[in-house]
Amino acid sequence: MSDHKTQHPEEQKLLAGDPDTTGHVWDGIKEFNNPLPRWWLWTFYATIVWGIAYTVMYPAWPLVNGATPGILGFSTRANVAEDIQRFEDMNADIRTRLTEVELAAITPDDNPDLYNYAIQGGAATFATFCSQCHGSGAAGVMAAGYPNLLDDDWLWGGTIDDIHLTITHGIRNTDDPMARYSEMTAFDEILSDEEVASVVQYVRNLSGQDADATLAAAGESVYLDNCAACHMDDGTGDRYLGAPNLTDAIWLYGGSEDAIEHTVRYARFGVMPPWSADASNAGRLSEAEVRAVAVYVHSLGGGE
Amino acid sequence: MSATEEPQKLYAAREPVFPKRVYGRFRNLKWLIMLVTLGIYYITPWIRWDRGSELPDQAVLLDLANRRFFFFWIEIWPHEFYFVAGLLIMAGLGLFLFTSALGRVWCGYSCPQTVWTDLFFTVERWIEGDRNARLRLWNAKWDFHKWRLRLTKWVVWLVIAVATGGAWVFYFADAPTLMGQLVTGQAASVAYITIAILTATTFVFGGFMREQVCIYMCPWPRIQAAMMDEDTITVAYRDWRGEPRGKGKDRENLGDCIDCYACVNVCPVGIDIRDGQQLECITCALCIDACDDIMAKVGKPRGLIDYMALTDEANERAGNPKKSVWKHIFRLRTIIYTVLWSAIGIGLTVLLFVRSDIDVTVAPVRNPQFVVLSDGSIRNTYDVRIRNMTHDESAFAITLVSDQPLQVELEGQTGNTVDVPLNSTHLQRVYIIAPASSEAAQSERTDLRLWVEDLSTQTRAYRDTTFFGREER
Numbered sequence: 001m002s003d004h005k006t007q008h009p010e011e012q013k014l015l016a017g018d019p020d021t022t023g024h025v026w027d028g029i030k031e032f033n034n035p036l037p038r039w040w041l042w043t044f045y046a047t048i049v050w051g052i053a054y055t056v057m058y059p060a061w062p063l064v065n066g067a068t069p070g071i072l073g074f075s076t077r078a079n080v081a082e083d084i085q086r087f088e089d090m091n092a093d094i095r096t097r098l099t100e101v102e103l104a105a106i107t108p109d110d111n112p113d114l115y116n117y118a119i120q121g122g123a124a125t126f127a128t129f130c131s132q133c134h135g136s137g138a139a140g141v142m143a144a145g146y147p148n149l150l151d152d153d154w155l156w157g158g159t160i161d162d163i164h165l166t167i168t169h170g171i172r173n174t175d176d177p178m179a180r181y182s183e184m185t186a187f188d189e190i191l192s193d194e195e196v197a198s199v200v201q202y203v204r205n206l207s208g209q210d211a212d213a214t215l216a217a218a219g220e221s222v223y224l225d226n227c228a229a230c231h232m233d234d235g236t237g238d239r240y241l242g243a244p245n246l247t248d249a250i251w252l253y254g255g256s257e258d259a260i261e262h263t264v265r266y267a268r269f270g271v272m273p274p275w276s277a278d279a280s281n282a283g284r285l286s287e288a289e290v291r292a293v294a295v296y297v298h299s300l301g302g303g304e
Numbered sequence: 305m306s307a308t309e310e311p312q313k314l315y316a317a318r319e320p321v322f323p324k325r326v327y328g329r330f331r332n333l334k335w336l337i338m339l340v341t342l343g344i345y346y347i348t349p350w351i352r353w354d355r356g357s358e359l360p361d362q363a364v365l366l367d368l369a370n371r372r373f374f375f376f377w378i379e380i381w382p383h384e385f386y387f388v389a390g391l392l393i394m395a396g397l398g399l400f401l402f403t404s405a406l407g408r409v410w411c412g413y414s415c416p417q418t419v420w421t422d423l424f425f426t427v428e429r430w431i432e433g434d435r436n437a438r439l440r441l442w443n444a445k446w447d448f449h450k451w452r453l454r455l456t457k458w459v460v461w462l463v464i465a466v467a468t469g470g471a472w473v474f475y476f477a478d479a480p481t482l483m484g485q486l487v488t489g490q491a492a493s494v495a496y497i498t499i500a501i502l503t504a505t506t507f508v509f510g511g512f513m514r515e516q517v518c519i520y521m522c523p524w525p526r527i528q529a530a531m532m533d534e535d536t537i538t539v540a541y542r543d544w545r546g547e548p549r550g551k552g553k554d555r556e557n558l559g560d561c562i563d564c565y566a567c568v569n570v571c572p573v574g575i576d577i578r579d580g581q582q583l584e585c586i587t588c589a590l591c592i593d594a595c596d597d598i599m600a601k602v603g604k605p606r607g608l609i610d611y612m613a614l615t616d617e618a619n620e621r622a623g624n625p626k627k628s629v630w631k632h633i634f635r636l637r638t639i640i641y642t643v644l645w646s647a648i649g650i651g652l653t654v655l656l657f658v659r660s661d662i663d664v665t666v667a668p669v670r671n672p673q674f675v676v677l678s679d680g681s682i683r684n685t686y687d688v689r690i691r692n693m694t695h696d697e698s699a700f701a702i703t704l705v706s707d708q709p710l711q712v713e714l715e716g717q718t719g720n721t722v723d724v725p726l727n728s729t730h731l732q733r734v735y736i737i738a739p740a741s742s743e744a745a746q747s748e749r750t751d752l753r754l755w756v757e758d759l760s761t762q763t764r765a766y767r768d769t770t771f772f773g774r775e776e777r
Contacts, residue, residue: 108716137671150685153678208680248678249740299715301675301685301735 095288103160122296143254153250158304164294168276175282176274182242188265206235321574324435328593349474356695390652401641403531407538412588420510431457469502515573534614535632539587541578567591663691664756666767673772680740692724698760706752708744711737745773
């Protein structure tokens, strides 16, 4: 035993008597028997009981195909299904109304609640199904063939009914016979190189871009003979055919000389799937969702 | 094993405290403060205040569901939360000020724990009798008499506790409506749960834990020590006058203290103030009242136990006159606290009067930065939030100040005005269009100022923002 004065008073008291030790000795150092606090011990036993009860009541032990189900029949998957069903039920009424009210009447003034629901729901559906091509901000990818839905230029029409029809059936797809369809001729084999060069300058001139005046003048007859049938004599296009307006500042595939030449020679063939499950087996959206997206897209600033 | 001394226990059992009834000026002050604070607490939710038919008519209402705070003529919206933050800072500084000047005066007089414990003591005294009767009852067997008194006391406590928890929830909903719902069992479960929790805490803290809450649970007494100095006025015992204490008629070699234990018997935290200032002491001053009463009876001057500062003690021992109370209170520390407190108070008051009834935020939509329209013009989009904090629906005009030929359009609206209902926020998409040839369309960015005007009150607000055009190529 060492000098008592260097030891803590509590320790001195213990050493003066015959302290209870665990019997373990390392290099002459004895270990006092300091049992776990009682509350700790009981908490520990309680966790064991709780653990056993838990594995009996809830899914716990992994088996080859799944896990023990537990006697309470708890399932997170079922809970999610229940939640989804609950929200479906909550939305059932307003969705029915959304499919019954005339599209043009879904406005902030006539049906504020429907309009609000359609805008919010449409935005969510758009983010899930449309943003892959048209972008999360609906600005598309201009010059790459994914239309900007924010501007005032529409290939197939920008009224709410036109937009609804486009979403319902899609464009140039083979899944829905009602899809909007048109096809531009590839003029590579038809027109000579000179004719192509001149019509490109003519088209650039139409939209007020810098153009070679001599070539553009020569391109007029080429244009009127080959292009005007769809794009109209003045170049303003035809929405029934999805023929773009060539006089404006918006170029879906780019307005540079190279891009226009590529379009003239090889044509363009942008497609969009049909979205309505009612109209096509390939469609994935209910009528209410299609209508909500139509209202949302119509509200983005370009709606007519 | 030899008999070893048991190691010192870290747990000390509570010594029950049975404070005696006391009369005097500080006791009267405490009664008054109890009356006023409890009165404010219980009555406030029932005061009505007319704000028109569309808004709640409760004078003080924390409408969490609709995110509004109503206080008589003041309405606080979430974006004005700095008022609440400012008030909390003022409350903190106020506590600092009072603690550095007067010690634990908050603890002794106006802390809810003190006030409700005092109320519970009153009930206890009324049902079970004063100190001696309660002591006897404590030691008595659990017979019918004891059960009857105890149960009566607990029921009265419980009624007070329920009323306390009940009053709390009335601050968060229309009080008469909620009262009806509570009685008929139709109130929201959160109301019942809140009442249950506050009933339990009031009952347990006020009835059973009492001074232990202050000694062991509350952090404020620990912080207070850092704010007190030798000029802070606290409750102290003039031991140079009282000692040596002793009983008896022959007082030749004795001080003024007759060792009657009156000061100990009335103490709600169960200490002997003659041992000096202690952490348990909440400076409720009941011992001053008790001792003054005794001093009057034995024909000695009052103030054997008194409010005084440490410097007074040194002065009195040296036979010098003590400083006046005002000299204790007005010192650098308290003046700094007062200046800070007043500065925030004045600032908040000024803000309250200059704040506008409308508020506007403008968030430019930057996905995409701009849109090219078919005629080549450039359009930017802005999410404009208009908060109409008035009590009337009004039309708001959105206009633009810029030296550029910019045009403003509102989504879904004709013209540049939009109706916003009273007491609500409207999110309006605003388009700003720059003609193709304009400088704004051709330069990367143009600064502009959007003005929003409430057309019925002519109140205006503006936000500066930026217009993005085509980048220079």
